[in-house]
Amino acid sequence: MPDRRETLLWLVRAIALSAAPGMALGPLQAEARGLGVAAAAAGAPATIRGADAEGYGRDPDLRHPRVTWPLTLDPEQKTAVTVLADVLLPAEEGSPAASTLGVPDFLDEWISAPYPQQRADREVILAGLATIRSQSPLADLDAASAEAIVAHLSAQAAAGREPQAHFFSRLRNICLVGYYTSMSGVAQLGYVGYQPSATFKGPPPEVLALLGV
């Protein structure tokens, strides 16, 4: 388990990130700073677990895949990620919501991994969640407030505002990957490969007609 000092460091870093130039949620900065540090000082649940975790190594058992690192998100963060993911990728007829396909779990797996890309994403995602938490407790986030947050982030991203643009981009990308590499997501995109066959006949005539070749 990480100690309080480590937790504090992460929170301070998260807040420093959210205080980058161009920050549009400006009025909330001071509040975030106060809330974050106060929460850590009061012994709030650890934000970062498994900071010393090891990866799966250079010779993992490929036929029995296993995630080897502890997860990061506490229940409140998980709640927030779940409602945000379901706004990004909502349920439609014949197409489940992100949370139904395990996207929040995948995001937790991703940002908890001890590799450079994932560690960078962890900072971005946790900083974004810390900023949201500075407005309201994460456990209280419902679909309507998540919708408002995502709409706000999208608009800020379109206006080129950082760090919202980067947070929106990484959150969206991780959710897209989690969703569309799941077996349901793969099927929704129309990927129908992985079928051993004695011959390869190439694309069907109706596809060739659509392609004009």
Next chain:
Amino acid sequence: MAAEPFDVIVVGSGAAGGTAAYALTRAGMRVCLLEAGRFYDPERETPMFQRTAAAPLRDAGTPDKPFGFYDATVDGGWVLPEEPFATAPGTEFRWFRARMLGGRTNHWGRVALRYADHDFKAYSRDGYGADWPFTYAEFASWYDQAERLVGVFGSNPGLPDQPDSPPGCLQPPPVPRSFERLIMAGGRKLGRPVVASHTAVITRPINGRQACFYATPCLRGCSIRANFQSPTVLLPPARETGRLTTITHAQGYEVELGRDGKARGVHYVDRLTHRHHFVAGRAVMLGASAMESVRMLFNSKNSRYPQGIGADGGLLGCGVMDSTGSNVWGQFPQMENLPPFNDDGAWLPHVYIPWWAWPEQRAGKLPFTRGYHLELYGGRLEPSADTFDFFDSVSPFTYGRKLKAEARRYYGSFVRLSQRGEMISREHNRVQIDPVLKDAWGIPSLRFDVRWSEQELRQTAHAQQSMAEVIEASGGKLVTPLPHNPAQAILPPGRIIHEVGGARAGVDREKSVTDAFGRVWGVPNLYVIDGAVFASSAHKNPTLTIVAFALRASDHLKRELHHA
């Protein structure tokens, strides 16, 4: 081990060492094969039907597994903490290694093109680097044997840059995929050839191997033995002879010479126990990979060769090359919202764009002297962790129902064109032994000093433009604009994993490290048989040429030993 009377000690079990083990054992010789990595059995270990959804991080590349969780590479990567190497100030070099039986043959792009005669005589053509010590005509029969052994699909379109294979060498290529047909149509508009790739995947059964069943990614390896890997194609027949002894975890580091000046065996360290061993043989073949074989020669110091065997002429380590590489991504509106269909094919490229402008180049109309070819990747592969890399470009800021519609719309509509070009051999592009750095077993490490020249940068600028033209002529759009400076487009040296050179073969011992059969000048029973001997590297992936060279060197050694 010392009690075993071995004819040949072969260091390395990949394309070079695996080929030598195959050829020598079948010719009646007792071979001791030293492999630095662990034993590896693709038939048992390959995750053929494991799906992306089940892999950690959905199979995204990590420092532990740079090409994804399921990639065949074991104990390999760009950065191996136990095996550091240095780079000269202001330079960078990427060095991918795989410590496993079969080495990097387990993970490779499997493009298998013959060098043309002008590739073997590049120096005579433009004055850069050095010629190979033989002509295409002298080497062609070894390519024939290599293609029949490896198993290569392809065609013979009669192009000047791509020598035709005799009947019976190539297997029929699979028909093109959807995006490959778009590029073929674009190529026709531009008057550029888009022809069957030569790819080391079999489409008909040979040598007891099953043909490709058109499913599962080749870079994971192939448990049905339809693609070329040393542990599935070369080593089983060598084992069947009863004359192959394989020692794994054995990092060869020094060739010992006898009083007669001939190689008498190899020192290796067991990577698990850190114990040092010596194994004797009548001849030694180095196929440890170009850079590792050069490192072994440097580290083989004795009173006769105080700087290392082969280093007395000053050329050891010189002339290191990689292929140039750069990418351009296209997005194809015609490929949006297509109905579901299976476009997996043989997973690797079915077609490619050969170097087409060499007559123009020969006439001095281009600002660079060596060629490149273009490879095509993309289309409707299984969705992966990088499927949405371009969504901030094509569909920024979207979410909700719109985002899901956009995901369905754009999936499968991206194609990557990749340049693979020739880097000129230059003596100042070299490796040496670093004065202080050592690996975890105490063996002195390499220091790389390799830079692109204006030649490679101008070639890359041309290739970038060409790739953009092909994409646009095929109805696609560039996903991102071309960088203004080719230095921003070209990947760092080593990144294409075609590193060769450092112990150049030649006819003149003043200008080379080995003779035309890979024998180190002055040590007639010590052969270098891997990419280290390359005098030039063409723009063609080196593996097929390594296999052909190793077959030829093994045949030479067989005759030498019979003669003795």
